[in-house]
Amino acid sequence: MFNKILIANRGEIACRVIATARKMGIKTVAVYSDADRQAMHVTLADEAIYIGAAPAKDSYLQPQKVIDAAIKTNAQAIHPGYGFLSENAEFCRLCQSHNIAFIGPPVAAIEAMGSKSAAKAIMEKANVPLVPGYHGDDQSEDLIKQHADAMGYPVLLKAAAGGGGKGMRQVWHEEEFSNALAAAKRESLAAFNDDIMLVEKYLTQPRHIEIQVFCDDFDNAVYLFERDCSVQRRHQKVIEEAPAPGLSEAVREKMGQAAIAAAKAIGYRGAGTVEFLYERDGSFYFMEMNTRLQVEHPVTEMITGQDLVEWQLRVAAGEALPVKQNALRINGHAFEARIYAEDPKQDFLPATGTLNFLKAPAENDHVRVDTGVRQGDEVSVYYDPMIAKLIVWDEDRDKALARLRQALKHYQIQGVTTNIDFLYNVASNPAFAQADVDTSFIDTHQSHLFNEHVGEIDALLPFAATYVLLKQKRCNQLLSSTNDPYSPWHNNNAWRANEKNLHRILLNxxxxxxxxxxxxxREGDQQYYLVKCQAQTYDVQGQLLDDRLLITVNGHRRQLVVADQGLSFTLFFDQLGEQGALTCTQVMNDYNDANDDSSDNGLQAPMNGTLIATLVDIDETVTKGQALMIMEAMKMEHTIVAPSDGKVIEFYYHNGDMVDGGSPLLAFDNK
Structure with a gap:
C-alpha cells in the first residue's frame, strides 16, 4: 500500500479522499491555487503545494505542475478526483513516465472512452445497446444536420469529449439547429479544448440510470448496483438515489452485466460508471462511461457499506477487489442532494460570494455531509459552485426521503444564493415521492419546484419585523449617551408626543x-408588540440571544436562527410550513419615502464572469428578447438579452474582460 498520495483536485472530493487516506494511515499532499490558499482541503492534508494562479487552466489543469508537486513531496500515487485531470489520458501517461501510480484506469481505457463517438463504436462491438445517432468523423454542419433531420426532432447535440453537461444542446426544431450547434461547439471548445460533436435521437421521457462498476488487474469485475440520476438541470444531476426505484431484479442484473461487458471491452481497472438511458418498457441504451469516481458515489457507499475510495487505493496499489459479486447486497435506500451556490429562478445561474453563515445538519448514521468549504469561505468565479453534497440513508425510500426533507430544512446558508429551497421543493413533490421521474422532471413540475411560497411570506412578516425592531433597540442601547431610564432616548420605544409608540418598517x-x-x-412589567401587516394584526413578544430569535406570535412560541449581514439578514425556520428560510435583502425602519424611481438604460452583469461575445453592433436597432452579449462563469454561458425594442449605444466591456456582478454592461436606448 502507498505511504503517501497526492490529490490533484480541490473542494469536497479532495477532502473526501483525505478522509479515507487518513483512515488507512496514508499521508496526503494537497495542491492549491491562489484562490485556495486557505481552503479546507489545504488545511486537512498533511502537506500542500502551490501550483499557480486562480484560473484552473493555470493551476489544476497543468499536468506538469501536478507531477512536479508529487515528485517534490515523494508522493507514490496521484488521485485525480473528478473533473480537472481525472479523464486526461496524457496526464495518466505522464504519471507512468515518472513512475507515479495513477489512481484510476489505464491510459488505453481513458482514451477509449474519452471520445463519445469512439466509445459508441466499442460498445456496439460489445453488444451493448445504443441510442440511434451519428458519431462519425465528418464534422461538417450539413452532414450532422442531415442525420438529425433523418432521425427526426428532437435531437441532442453532445460534445464528443464532454462531460458534466457541458457542450450539450437539445434541438427541438430544424430551424434551431445551426445556432444550437454553434453554441454547443463554442462551449465544448472552452471546456475541453475540443469541439467535435455527435448527435443522437433525444428520448423525451427516459430515466437516467447508471451502474457503478469496479475492476482489478486480476480479471475480477463487479457492479455495485445502480443509481437513478434522472432529476437534472442543464444536463447536470440535482438529486441522485440508490437503488433506482421500481427496477426489477432481472433488469438490474441485465444492466449490471452490460456495464461489466462495457468495462471489460476496454480493459478497465478501478472505479467507473456506465450510464444508461432507461425507458419505461424496460429497454435501456448506453450513453457513456465515466472513467473516474462519480460525484454521486456516496449513495452507493451508503447502500452497500463499502468505501469506494478505499477500493480505488487498494486496486491502484495492485490488490484484488475486496469482495466478489455474490457478496454484495443492497441495504436500504439513499439520496444525495447537491447543494450549489446558484439561483434556480434564473435558470440555475451560478452565484458567487462569501459564506457568511453556514450551518449544516448534524451528521450521524443517517446523515452525511461531504463538503470542502467552511463558514467564511468564498465561492469564487473560478470553480464549480458546489458547496456540499447532502447524503441521507434509511431502511426504505419513504423513510430516506423524509430524512432528506428534514436535513434540507436544517441546512442553513447565508451570503450566497443557493438551491436549497429548490431541492426541498423537489424532495417534497408528490410525483417525486411516488418515484414518477424522468429526465424532464424539472420542466414538467416547474409550477411546484420554482414556487417561492409568496403567500406564506405574509405569515412570516411578523418574525422579520420583530427581529428588525429588537436589533435596532439593542444597537440603540449600546449607543445611547444617557443612563436615565425615564429618558425617551434611552427607551428606544418609538415614543412620540401625543401619538402611539409606532414603528414603520419596510421589508424587501x-x-x-x-x-x-x-x-x-406595556401592561405592568410585560412588554409586547402589536404587529400590523397585510391587513392582519399579531400579538408578539420577542427576545434576541446571540444568533437566535426567541419569539411568541399569538401565543405560539418558536426559536429561530438568524444570520445577519447588516442591512441583509436571513431567518431560518424549523418546522414552519414549507418556508425553510426567509431572507430580507433590504430593511428600512421608520421610513418616510422608500420609493426610488431612479434608473438607467444600462443592463447589469448577472454574475461575476468573463465577457466572451458581443452579438450586435453599436447603434444597431434590436428587438425585445434579442441576444446582445454572452458572459461565461464557472464553465456556463449566460446570454444578456434586450429588455425591450431599442438601440445599443455603447458596450462598456470588450471580449475577454472580467466583469463584476452588478456592473453595467452596456448603454441601451429603448426610445
Missing amino acids: IQSQSFEVEVEER
Whole structure:
C-alpha cells in the first residue's frame, strides 16, 4: 500500500479522499491555487503545494505542475478526483513516465472512452445497446444536420469529449439547429479544448440510470448496483438515489452485466460508471462511461457499506477487489442532494460570494455531509459552485426521503444564493415521492419546484419585523449617551408626543416590498408588540440571544436562527410550513419615502464572469428578447438579452474582460 498520495483536485472530493487516506494511515499532499490558499482541503492534508494562479487552466489543469508537486513531496500515487485531470489520458501517461501510480484506469481505457463517438463504436462491438445517432468523423454542419433531420426532432447535440453537461444542446426544431450547434461547439471548445460533436435521437421521457462498476488487474469485475440520476438541470444531476426505484431484479442484473461487458471491452481497472438511458418498457441504451469516481458515489457507499475510495487505493496499489459479486447486497435506500451556490429562478445561474453563515445538519448514521468549504469561505468565479453534497440513508425510500426533507430544512446558508429551497421543493413533490421521474422532471413540475411560497411570506412578516425592531433597540442601547431610564432616548420605544409608540418598517423580500407597522405596548412589567401587516394584526413578544430569535406570535412560541449581514439578514425556520428560510435583502425602519424611481438604460452583469461575445453592433436597432452579449462563469454561458425594442449605444466591456456582478454592461436606448 502507498505511504503517501497526492490529490490533484480541490473542494469536497479532495477532502473526501483525505478522509479515507487518513483512515488507512496514508499521508496526503494537497495542491492549491491562489484562490485556495486557505481552503479546507489545504488545511486537512498533511502537506500542500502551490501550483499557480486562480484560473484552473493555470493551476489544476497543468499536468506538469501536478507531477512536479508529487515528485517534490515523494508522493507514490496521484488521485485525480473528478473533473480537472481525472479523464486526461496524457496526464495518466505522464504519471507512468515518472513512475507515479495513477489512481484510476489505464491510459488505453481513458482514451477509449474519452471520445463519445469512439466509445459508441466499442460498445456496439460489445453488444451493448445504443441510442440511434451519428458519431462519425465528418464534422461538417450539413452532414450532422442531415442525420438529425433523418432521425427526426428532437435531437441532442453532445460534445464528443464532454462531460458534466457541458457542450450539450437539445434541438427541438430544424430551424434551431445551426445556432444550437454553434453554441454547443463554442462551449465544448472552452471546456475541453475540443469541439467535435455527435448527435443522437433525444428520448423525451427516459430515466437516467447508471451502474457503478469496479475492476482489478486480476480479471475480477463487479457492479455495485445502480443509481437513478434522472432529476437534472442543464444536463447536470440535482438529486441522485440508490437503488433506482421500481427496477426489477432481472433488469438490474441485465444492466449490471452490460456495464461489466462495457468495462471489460476496454480493459478497465478501478472505479467507473456506465450510464444508461432507461425507458419505461424496460429497454435501456448506453450513453457513456465515466472513467473516474462519480460525484454521486456516496449513495452507493451508503447502500452497500463499502468505501469506494478505499477500493480505488487498494486496486491502484495492485490488490484484488475486496469482495466478489455474490457478496454484495443492497441495504436500504439513499439520496444525495447537491447543494450549489446558484439561483434556480434564473435558470440555475451560478452565484458567487462569501459564506457568511453556514450551518449544516448534524451528521450521524443517517446523515452525511461531504463538503470542502467552511463558514467564511468564498465561492469564487473560478470553480464549480458546489458547496456540499447532502447524503441521507434509511431502511426504505419513504423513510430516506423524509430524512432528506428534514436535513434540507436544517441546512442553513447565508451570503450566497443557493438551491436549497429548490431541492426541498423537489424532495417534497408528490410525483417525486411516488418515484414518477424522468429526465424532464424539472420542466414538467416547474409550477411546484420554482414556487417561492409568496403567500406564506405574509405569515412570516411578523418574525422579520420583530427581529428588525429588537436589533435596532439593542444597537440603540449600546449607543445611547444617557443612563436615565425615564429618558425617551434611552427607551428606544418609538415614543412620540401625543401619538402611539409606532414603528414603520419596510421589508424587501423576494423582490417585493412589504410595509409593517409595529406598536409597542406595556401592561405592568410585560412588554409586547402589536404587529400590523397585510391587513392582519399579531400579538408578539420577542427576545434576541446571540444568533437566535426567541419569539411568541399569538401565543405560539418558536426559536429561530438568524444570520445577519447588516442591512441583509436571513431567518431560518424549523418546522414552519414549507418556508425553510426567509431572507430580507433590504430593511428600512421608520421610513418616510422608500420609493426610488431612479434608473438607467444600462443592463447589469448577472454574475461575476468573463465577457466572451458581443452579438450586435453599436447603434444597431434590436428587438425585445434579442441576444446582445454572452458572459461565461464557472464553465456556463449566460446570454444578456434586450429588455425591450431599442438601440445599443455603447458596450462598456470588450471580449475577454472580467466583469463584476452588478456592473453595467452596456448603454441601451429603448426610445
